[in-house]
Amino acid sequence: MRFATLMIMLAAPLALAACDNGNDSAETADMPMADEKMAMGGEDMPMMQSGESAEIGRGEGTVTAVDAEKITIDHGPIPEVNWPAMTMAFEADETAREAVAVGDAVTFAFRKTDSGGEITSITKR
Numbered sequence: 522m523r524f525a526t527l528m529i530m531l532a533a534p535l536a537l538a539a540c541d542n543g544n545d546s547a548e549t550a551d552m553p554m555a556d557e558k559m560a561m562g563g564e565d566m567p568m569m570q571s572g573e574s575a576e577i578g579r580g581e582g583t584v585t586a587v588d589a590e591k592i593t594i595d596h597g598p599i600p601e602v603n604w605p606a607m608t609m610a611f612e613a614d615e616t617a618r619e620a621v622a623v624g625d626a627v628t629f630a631f632r633k634t635d636s637g638g639e640i641t642s643i644t645k646r
Contacts, residue, residue: 576633578602581646584625586610587618592640594629602633612639621645 582596591610598606611631617640621627626646631638 576602577630577641578604578633578638579628579630581626581628584621584623584627586623587621592618592621592643594627609637611637613643617643
């Protein structure tokens with residue numbers, strides 16, 4: 522009986538190790554991996570970086586500055602991401618930056634990032 526117990530105790534870890542969920546399986550071996558971007562629907566979408574949050578929020582405020590990369594907005598509280606009212610610079614693409622001017626009252630949506638936030642849509646109120 523002791524020999525059988527010993528064999529089970531030695532075989533169990535080996536059996537579990539063989540069940541490792543590595544990416545060596547035939548199912549995942551043919552799947553392409555993306556470095557920084559992945560194609561989806563014909564468009565390149567940036568991959569979420571390590572430490573980035575998938576949190577999104579919506580807010581209302583007034584544009585206080587627009588520069589080459591960011592839109593600064595004096596906004597009210599944003600409960601979805603637990604932010605109080607503040608003035609904050611958001612990363613924004615060229616289309617968003619061209620759509621607004623200093624003094625515009627806006628409604629905006631954003632994605633929370635490690636560096637603050639990135640505007641995903643913005644409209645004048």
